[in-house]
Amino acid sequence: MTFPAIPHVTADASLALFLDVDGTLLEIAPTPNAVVVPDSLKELLASLSVRLDGALALVSGRSIVTLDKLFAPLRLAAAGIHGSERREASGCVVRPRVDLVRFAAARDALAAWTSRHPGTLLEDKGSALALHYRLAPNLEDEAHREAQLALERLGGTHELQRGKSVVELRPAGHSKGSAISAFLRDAPFLGRFPIFIGDDVTDEAGFAIVNKLGGMSIRVGASAATAAAHRLDGVDDVIAWLQDFNSR
Numbered sequence: 001m002t003f004p005a006i007p008h009v010t011a012d013a014s015l016a017l018f019l020d021v022d023g024t025l026l027e028i029a030p031t032p033n034a035v036v037v038p039d040s041l042k043e044l045l046a047s048l049s050v051r052l053d054g055a056l057a058l059v060s061g062r063s064i065v066t067l068d069k070l071f072a073p074l075r076l077a078a079a080g081i082h083g084s085e086r087r088e089a090s091g092c093v094v095r096p097r098v099d100l101v102r103f104a105a106a107r108d109a110l111a112a113w114t115s116r117h118p119g120t121l122l123e124d125k126g127s128a129l130a131l132h133y134r135l136a137p138n139l140e141d142e143a144h145r146e147a148q149l150a151l152e153r154l155g156g157t158h159e160l161q162r163g164k165s166v167v168e169l170r171p172a173g174h175s176k177g178s179a180i181s182a183f184l185r186d187a188p189f190l191g192r193f194p195i196f197i198g199d200d201v202t203d204e205a206g207f208a209i210v211n212k213l214g215g216m217s218i219r220v221g222a223s224a225a226t227a228a229a230h231r232l233d234g235v236d237d238v239i240a241w242l243q244d245f246n247s248r
């Protein structure tokens, strides 16, 4: 399938930029903690955020706490855990409530499973759990079965989210689309033309909302079917596009 070229846009007060993180701004690494955030990327995001009056948000599967650590000293507008938590313009972070007893039971069951399966890894995000198997791809089916069992322990509060060599249990009823909509209801995003760039299945809800609002949706990577209207090949192309956007 061919995609139309991305129209030229100028980084000004009419635009809002929403950016996925892993696979979009950062190259995929063997484990979540192994990602590299170049200073040049932080400088580029800081510059773009100023030019857009703060209307630049990270919209990630990572928690906001982790995003702040990765991108320090920046503290950008952000939605974390696939849209289930969001830093509002006031600086307050809105987080979903979780049943801590059930959550601990699900986490402990998955942690016990990872301890028996070398190459797998459990990421505890406080209200979500990510079961990674990038270093043990043969365990994909088994990991999905374990995640399904853990989901049942949570009693309907969470949903399964597939990702790149990962299966996640994330709070139900939220998405990257709902987070982008929420940002666009408040300053500095209110009334702006939204652009969203993402690379994964979790980003499709964001593309759908941005398309509905008449904005611009861009999927990174060549293979998957997508609702996005435009395509970039990889992280290097995203960075080059952002640099060009910042220079106009």
Ligand SMILES: O=P(O)(O)OC[C@H]1O[C@H](O[C@H]2O[C@H](CO)[C@@H](O)[C@H](O)[C@H]2O)[C@H](O)[C@@H](O)[C@@H]1O
Binding pocket: 020, 021, 022, 023, 024, 027, 028, 029, 030, 031, 032, 033, 035, 059, 060, 061, 062, 063, 123, 130, 132, 134, 163, 164, 165, 166, 168, 200, 202
């Ligand atoms: O929505 P995103 O910002 O793209 O976050 C999606 C998940 O990204 C992270 O996992 C992925 O990236 C890791 C580092 O490159 C990689 O090792 C892993 O295999 C990928 O699935 C992150 O750890 C998750 O919490 C995010 O949900």
